[in-house]
Amino acid sequence: MQPFFLSTPIYYVNARPHLGHAYTTAVADSMVRFQKLMGRKTFFLTGTDEHGDKIVRAADAHGTTPQDYVDTVSAEFRKLWDALGFEYDDFIRTTESRHGHRVQQFLQRIYDQGDIYHGEYGGHYCFGCERFYTEKELRDGQCPDHLTTPEFIQEKNYFFRMSKYLEPLRKHIEAHPDFIRPERYRNEVLGLLREDLGDLCISRPKSRLSWGIELPFDPEYVTYVWFDALLNYITALEWPDGEQFATFWPQAQHLVAKDILKPHAVFWPCMLLSAGLPLYRHLNVHGYWLVQDTKMSKSLGNVVEPLDFAEKYGRGPFRYFLLREMQFGQDANVSEESLRGRFNADLANDLGNLFSRVLSMNQKYFQGRTPSPGPIRPEEEALHVLASECLENYQAHFQRFQFSLGLESLWVLVRALNKYVDASQPWALFKQGQTDLLGTVMYTLLEGMRKVALHLWPVMPGESEEMLSQLGQRASVEQWPHLADEILRWGGLEPGTKVAAASSLFPRLETLKSEKSEAKQAKPVARAQGDKNIGGKPDATPAQKQDETLELLEFADFQRLDLRIGSVISAEPVQKADKLLHLHVDLGEAEPRSIVAGIAEHWSPGNLVGRQVVVVANLKPRKLRGTLSQGMVLAVHAPEGLRLLAPSGIVPPGSKVS
Ligand code: MSP
Secondary structure, eight states: OOOEEEEEEEEESSSOOOHHHHHHHHHHHHHHHHHHHTTOOEEEEEEEEOOSHHHHHHHHHTTSOHHHHHHHHHHHHHHHHHHTTOOOSEEEETTSHHHHHHHHHHHHHHHHTTOEEEEEEEEEEETTTTEEEOGGGSBTTBOTTTOSOOEEEEEEEEEEOTHHHHHHHHHHHHHOTTSEESHHHHHHHHHHHHSOOOOEEOEEETTTOOSSOEETTEEEEEEOHHHHHHTHHHHTTTTTTOHHHHHHGGGEEEEEEGGGHHIIIIIHHHHHHHTTOOOOSEEEEEOOEEETTEEOOTTTTOOOOHHHHHHHHOHHHHHHHHHHHSOTTSOEEOOHHHHHHHIIIIIIIIIIHHHHHHHHHHHHHHTTBOOOOOOOOHHHHHHHHHHHHHHHHHHHHHHTTOHHHHHHHHHHHHHHHHHHHHHHOHHHHHHTTOHHHHHHHHHHHHHHHHHHHHHHTTTOHHHHHHHHHHTTOOSOGGGSOOHHHHTTOOOOSOTTOBOOSOOOOSOOOOOOHHHHHHHHTOOSOEEESSOTTTTSSOOOOHHHHHHSOOOOOOHHHHHTOOEEEEEEEEEEEETTEEEEEEEEEEOSSSSOEEEEESOTTTOOGGGTTTOEEEEETTSOOEEETTEEEOOEEEEEEETTEEEEOOOSSOOOTTOBOO
C-alpha cells in the first residue's frame, strides 16, 4: 500500500485563524484519517508562513517585533488545531532554521545551473499581495484584489527562469487529467498557461524589506515570500536526503483554496521541474466559505470564529457540518441556522435516533448482548447489498475529496437502517416470540451501525469512538479493520458482544424563536419550481383544505402526471432573481433538463449537485426570468427548512415514480 502525504497551505500569521483556515485543516485531518483507515502510512503537514511585508506591517501595528508577533500568532493556530482535534504530523514555520537553510540550498542549486538571473525590473507592486502586477492584470489601474493603486517600483532583482518550464508543465497537465482537481481549476490553469506568464521575480532588496531568507548568492537581497513558502512542502520532509522525503514525496498531494491556485499550480511545479524533482501527485482545490454570499473578511466584520461553533455544538458535529455542507470545489455559505439544521436533521433525527432506539430495544430483547443472526430473508439480503453500495460510494467519493457526496452516501445507509427498523417491527417479533428472526433483525442493525460508526471516524473521531464503544468495540484505531474490507463483509460484530443499554449521542437542539416563526409559515407540500408560492404566502394547511370542497381525482388523472427521479448535475443562481436556482437534472434522457427552481433561499447550489430529486417531467416548458424550465422539483417545507423529496436509495436517473 502506497504512503500518503497531504499538506494544507501554511497560513499567514498577519491575522488570527478563522473558519476558512479551520475548514482546510479539517479537510486535511479527515482525509488523512480516512487514508489511515484504508491502511496507508500517512503524513499530514501544516504550518505558518511568517516572512514578508505583511507580517512586518502587522507587527508594527501591534507595536511589537516581527519575531514576537509571529511567535504569538503561530501559537494561536496550533492551539486552535489542537482544540479542534487535528492530528498533524508536523507543523512547520518558515522562520525556523531547518526551513531557512534548505531554502538557500534549493536556491543555490537552481542558481548554479543557470535558472536564476539578475535583471532590472520596473513594475506595479501591490503591498497587500506582495507581488508585481503587469499593466494588463490591473483593473482600472488598481490591484484587482485590494482595489488599491499599486506603487510603481523600479529596481534590480533576481528572476527565476519560469518561462523555460511552462510548456513542460502544460504537457504534464494535459497528460495527467487529475493533476489539478476538480476539473474547473485544471481548466483555469490551462487558461493561465495560454497567457505569456514570463519569468518570476524572486528577490526583494534588503533596503526595502529585511524580514526574509537571505539569498545565498547575494546578501543584499532576501527571498520573495512565495518562493520561500512553497518550499515548506519539501523542507519539512528534510529534502534533499531525509528519509521522510524519500518515503512521502513521491505520493504528495496538496490542499488549497482557489485563492492560491496560481502559485501552487504554476510557480511550484516549475520550481520542482527546475530542481529536477518529481511533481506532486494532485493539487486539490476547494472554494470559499461565504457569509450571506459575501467573502469573509475582517474589515466587513463577518468573520466566523470556528471555536465558538465547536464549543457550542461539539467539535465532531462542527466538523461534520463543514464537510457535509460544502461541495468540494464550490463556494458555500456558512450560518448558524444551517449548522443547526444539519445537526437536527442528520445527527439528531437520523443517526442519534438510530442508536438510541436500537440500543434500548436490544437491551430489552437481549439484555444488551449482541444476538446471533437467525435466518436471512430477502429484506436482509437487500440491505446487505445497499450497505455495500453505500460504503463503496462513500470510499470512492472520499478518495476524490468529495466529502459531501461521501457523507450523503453514508446517510443513505443510516436512513435505510431506520426504515428497516420500521419495516421489520422488532417489537412485534418480540411479542410473537419470534426470537430467531428478532436476532436477525437486531444483529443486522447493530452490524450496520458499527459500519456507519467506523466510517464516521475520519470526520468525527471522538463521536465515532464513542459509538464504537457503545457497540462494544474498544480496540485502538490501529487494530481496526481496513475500510475496504468492510464493503463486502457482513459479520464484523461478534455475537455475544456486550453493547450499551442506551445512547443519547446528539440530543435534538431546541427550535430557536426565529426558526419557530418560520415553522409557523410551513406548508405541507410546496412546489420547488419557479413557482410563485415558494418563499411567498404559504398554501392552505391540510386542515384548512378539508373545509373546502376537495376535488377528488380519478386514478387515471393521477397517472397523467409523469414523475421521474433525476440527478442534479449542476446548479447555479439565476441573475437578478434571489429565489431562483437554475439546475441541470439528468433524467436519463439524451440531454439533461434545464429546470428553474424557487429554492435559492434554502439551498446553496453546492449542496444540490449529486443529489437525486423527484421531478414532474411532463409540465409544459416555460421561461422564468429568461431561463427555460422543463420540469419542476418537488419539495416539502419543514421546520428545518425546505426538504427535497428523494428516493430512499440511489436509483437510475429517469426511474418513474408510481
Ligand atoms: N501563506 C499563504 C499560503 C502559502 S502556502 C505555500 C496564504 N495564507 S492564508 O493565510 O491567506 O491562507 C489561505 C488559505 O486559507 C486558503 O487557500 C484556504 O485554504 C484558507 N482559507 C482562508 N479563507 C477561506 C475561506 N473564506 N474559505 C475557504 N478557505 C479559506 O495564502
